Amino acid sequence: MTASAALLLPLLSTGPLGSSQTAFVTRLQRAFADAAAEYRVPQSVLLGVSYMQSRWDAHVGAPSVSGGYGPMHLTDTRAALAGAPHDGTAHDAARRPTAAAGAPTTKGGLPDQLTTLERAARLLGVPASRLRTDAAENVRGGAALLAKTQRQLGRPQDADPAGWWGAVARFSGSDDSLTAATFANNVFEVIREGARRTTDTGQQVSLGASPGVRPDAEQVKALRLEANARNNAKNGVECPETLACDWIPAPHEEFAEGRFGNHDVANRPLDQKIQYIIIHDTEALGESMIKTVQDPAEASWHYTIRSRDGHTIQHVKTKDVGWHSGNQFVNAKSIGIEHEGFLAQPDTWYTEQMYRSSARLVRYLAKKYDIPLDRQHILGHDNVPGPVASTIPDMHQDPGPYWDWRHYFALLGAPLRATAGANSDLVTVLPDFGTNRTPYTGCTADGKPCAPHGSAAVRLYTEPSEDAPLVQDSGRHPDGEDSTTGVYDIGSRISTGQQYAVAERRGDWTAIWYLGQKAWFRNPSSRPTAVGAAGLMVTPKPGLSDVPVYGRANPEESAYPADVPFQPDSPLPYELLAGQRYATQGSTTGAYFDPSNFDSTSPDRFVKGGNLYYQIQFGHRLAFVRATDVDVVHAGQ
Structure with missing residues (x-):
C-alpha cells in the first residue's frame, strides 16, 4: 500500500472502526491531551491555538508561507528555504517565507516569529527535524512554548483558559499588537464555539464548546491595544x-x-x-x-x-x-x-x-x-x-x-x-x-x-x-x-x-x-x-426550442444617451434547450457602466434599461437569460 493510500484508509472506511483504526484516528487527539497535561496548558487553549494555526492539519511536513510546520505551525525558516524546490516556476518564489519589517530577531538574524520550531526543540531536548515531521512532537513543542510564554508574562499555569489570552496573543508571533489581539480573539472564539473535523491525515479531532470562556480583561489592557474602530x-x-x-x-x-x-x-x-x-x-x-x-x-x-x-x-x-x-x-x-x-x-x-x-x-x-x-x-x-x-x-x-x-x-x-x-x-x-x-x-x-x-x-x-x-x-x-x-x-x-x-x-x-x-x-x-x-x-417558454444565454445583462438600445456607445447583445456559444431547467436567484434589469475617459473629479455613468433578465447557474459560471424567453418554476413542479 502506498503512503497516500494508507492516509486515505480511515477516510474511506464505511464500517465500524476496529481497535487499530480507532487508535490511529484518535492519535492526534491523545497527543493534545498528553501535551496539555505534561506542560500544564489548558487543553482547550492548546487545541484552539492549533486550530487557528492549521485547523489541526499536518500538511505532510510541508511548510506554510511563513515557514510553519505541523499542527502547531512551528516556524523554521532555514529548513523551509533549504527544502524549497528550485525549478524556476513562479510558485517557488511564492513559498519564500516572509516576515514583517522591524520584527525582533534572533542572534542568527531571523525574526523570532520565524524560528519557533528551533526554540521548541530546545525546550523538548529533541532534534528539530522531529518537530517538522512528527505531529505529536510538534504539539508537545507548541505546548512547551505556550507554557514558557505564560511564565514569562508572570501568569499562573492554571486550568482556566481565560488567563491564557496574553500567552496566546504572544504565540501568534506578530509584532503588531492589533494583529496579535485578533489572533487571540479568534482562538477564544473557537474555544467558545467548539470545533470538530477530520484532518488531512485522517485524524479525528474535536474541541468541545465552552461558551462562557472570556479573555482576562487585565491581559487585554496590558497589550495596550488601540481600538480597531479608532484605527480604522x-x-x-x-x-x-x-x-x-x-x-x-x-x-x-x-x-x-x-x-x-x-x-x-x-x-x-x-x-x-x-x-x-x-x-x-x-x-x-x-x-x-x-x-x-x-x-x-x-x-x-x-x-x-x-x-x-x-x-x-x-x-x-x-x-x-x-x-x-x-x-x-x-x-x-x-x-x-x-x-x-x-x-x-x-x-x-x-x-x-x-x-x-x-x-x-x-x-x-x-x-x-x-x-x-x-x-x-x-x-x-x-x-x-x-x-x-x-x-x-x-x-x-x-x-x-x-x-x-x-x-x-x-x-x-x-x-x-x-x-x-x-x-x-x-x-x-x-x-x-x-x-x-x-x-x-x-x-x-x-x-x-x-x-x-x-x-x-x-x-x-x-x-x-x-x-x-x-x-x-x-x-x-x-x-x-x-x-x-x-x-x-x-x-x-x-x-x-x-x-x-x-x-x-x-x-x-x-x-x-x-x-x-x-x-x-x-x-x-x-x-x-x-x-x-x-x-x-x-x-424556455412553450414553443421556443432554445433561448440565448448571455454573460452580461445589457440595456435596450433606446436606454443609451446619445454620447454613450450602444453595447449590442452578444450571446455566449451555448444552448439552453426546451425542457431544460436552471437555478435562478431572481431577476435583474439591464445595465451598462460607461467608464469612458473621465478624470478623477467626474463621476462615471451608469445606463439603466428596462429589459428584465434572470441570473442563472448555467455551468461553473453564472449567466443571464431574458425574462421574455423563460418561465419561472418552483422546485417540485
Whole structure:
C-alpha cells in the first residue's frame, strides 16, 4: 500500500472502526491531551491555538508561507528555504517565507516569529527535524512554548483558559499588537464555539464548546491595544470594528492621453446597487500585488488579505468600481477581495486566519449593502462569466477547487445546508471537504498528479460512470479540446454551494442541466455530494426550442444617451434547450457602466434599461437569460 493510500484508509472506511483504526484516528487527539497535561496548558487553549494555526492539519511536513510546520505551525525558516524546490516556476518564489519589517530577531538574524520550531526543540531536548515531521512532537513543542510564554508574562499555569489570552496573543508571533489581539480573539472564539473535523491525515479531532470562556480583561489592557474602530477611522477604511485595516490607495489618474485608471469613480449604491462580492486569490506574492494595485495602468480591487495573519488592506472605496473580475457588468455591481495565495498550494496559503478575516469583512459588507450570503452573490472569480464568447477562454479560475466554501460560509454565519428533501428537483452542491478528494493534475507540473487533498468541487461526466468522458465546455475550449482533470480547468466542475436543476437520477448518480447538456456526478445517499434545495428555476417558454444565454445583462438600445456607445447583445456559444431547467436567484434589469475617459473629479455613468433578465447557474459560471424567453418554476413542479 502506498503512503497516500494508507492516509486515505480511515477516510474511506464505511464500517465500524476496529481497535487499530480507532487508535490511529484518535492519535492526534491523545497527543493534545498528553501535551496539555505534561506542560500544564489548558487543553482547550492548546487545541484552539492549533486550530487557528492549521485547523489541526499536518500538511505532510510541508511548510506554510511563513515557514510553519505541523499542527502547531512551528516556524523554521532555514529548513523551509533549504527544502524549497528550485525549478524556476513562479510558485517557488511564492513559498519564500516572509516576515514583517522591524520584527525582533534572533542572534542568527531571523525574526523570532520565524524560528519557533528551533526554540521548541530546545525546550523538548529533541532534534528539530522531529518537530517538522512528527505531529505529536510538534504539539508537545507548541505546548512547551505556550507554557514558557505564560511564565514569562508572570501568569499562573492554571486550568482556566481565560488567563491564557496574553500567552496566546504572544504565540501568534506578530509584532503588531492589533494583529496579535485578533489572533487571540479568534482562538477564544473557537474555544467558545467548539470545533470538530477530520484532518488531512485522517485524524479525528474535536474541541468541545465552552461558551462562557472570556479573555482576562487585565491581559487585554496590558497589550495596550488601540481600538480597531479608532484605527480604522484613522486610516479612513471601510472595515468592521473586529478587523484592523490599513489604507494603501489605488490611483485614479491619467496614465495615457485621455485614459484614466486604475479604477472608476462612482457613487454606489446610489447610482448602481452592489449585488456581488467576488473572492479572488492573487496568484502572486502579496508584495507584488500591492505594487500592481498602485499602478494606474494595471488592474484594481477593493481589498487585499494577507495569508500569514489575515491582515487586511483597502485600496478602492466601495462606492467606486474596481477593475478585477474581467466582466465590466459584474465589476459595476461588485466588490473585489484578493486573498494572498495560489490555488494549487492551498496548504501553504489558505490559512484559517485569512479565512476568518475575510469572513468578518464579507459579513460587514454584506450587511452594509444588503447582499445575500449565498453562492449566487458571494462568488469566486471562477464563477464570473465571460461577457462575450471571445473572452471565455481567458477568464480566471481562482480561488479554485481547494477553497473551502463550506467552512467559509459557516464562518459567515450562513452555513450551507439542505433546504428540501433528497428528491427535490433542485440540488445544492455540498460535499464533505475533507473526504471529497477529487483527483487533479497540474499543481506542480502539467499533467503531474496533485497530492491528495480535500476539495469543494465535484467532477462531471457525460454518463453515470467515472469511466465516461468528462463533460465538455465549448466556450472554454472553442477549438474542440477535451476537458481535463487539470486543477485550473473548470470545464467539467461544480462547486460547493452552487445550485442546479436535476435532469435525472440513477442509483448513486445524479444528472443536472449544465451548459445546455446533461451532466452526471456521483451522489450516493450514504455520503451525498449534493443535497435537496428549495428555490426557483427557469425553463424556455412553450414553443421556443432554445433561448440565448448571455454573460452580461445589457440595456435596450433606446436606454443609451446619445454620447454613450450602444453595447449590442452578444450571446455566449451555448444552448439552453426546451425542457431544460436552471437555478435562478431572481431577476435583474439591464445595465451598462460607461467608464469612458473621465478624470478623477467626474463621476462615471451608469445606463439603466428596462429589459428584465434572470441570473442563472448555467455551468461553473453564472449567466443571464431574458425574462421574455423563460418561465419561472418552483422546485417540485
